Amino acid sequence: MYKVFVNELPLILTNKLSDTENGAYFMLNREAIGLAIKSLKKKKIEKAFIYHPNHEEILKKFTKEIPLIVAAGGVVTNTAGQVLFIYRNDKWDLPKGKLDKGESIEDCAVREVMEETGVKDLKIENFLRTTYHIFTNRGTHTLKQVHWYAMKTDYDGELKPEKKEGIHKVKWKGPNKIQKALQNSYMNIKILFEGD
Structure with a gap:
């Protein structure tokens, strides 16, 4: 099963017909x-399902219909146990960005965090999960697949928001501030803090 968010509402790609019982079903x-x-998008439904019997094929077939952009980012923790957040489009978010041609996903995650925040000395600890959301790119629905990594850093220098990417603030946040930030964030970001 893949949970793809459209304006914060789930579009679920599933190979189990039983999943589709309590939501709108689409081919x-x-x-x-x-x-x-x-x-x-128009909030006419709260949840949509797309069914295909083969779990391995469903995402491949979906991305034949909707273009795919692969990205990577990080949940970065400093030595004080705070997490790095960025503020963009009036929401708290985590640093991430598009994979460059020939680049590994891990290198992309580290590069994007550095570019968007100014934080250096990043070490990937482990892979967290992959999230999906649909956005409109020049009038075309596009699926963004983001690979998230837990990262650590002992960097305590200046934080530099990447203005040309629309980032207005970069902040380290402790547990209470994280909870507050998540109230004004995206479902895909909230999922990273829930654990399963």
Whole structure:
């Protein structure tokens, strides 16, 4: 099962018909996917399902209909146990960005965190999870697949928001401030702090 967020509402790609019982069901074709996305964006439905019997094939077939952008980012913790957040589009977010051609996903995650925040000396500890969301890119629905890594740093220098990427603030946040920030964040970011 893949949970793809459309305006914070789930579009679930599943190979289990039983999953589709309590939500709107759509076929795995361009027209039906477009209708599902539109219905979620307009909040006509709270949850949509797309079924395909083969779990390995479902994402591949979905990305034949909706272009895919691969990105990577980090949940960065400093020596004080605080987590690094960025503020962009009036929401608290985590640093992430698009994979460059020929770049490894781990290198992309580290590069993007450095570029967007100014933080250096990053060490990847482990892979966390992959999140998915749909956004509109020049009028076309696009699926963004973000690979998230837990990172550590002992950097305590200046934080530099990457203004050209629309980032207004970069902040280290402790547990209480993290909870507050998550109230004004995205579902995909909240998931990273829930653990499963």
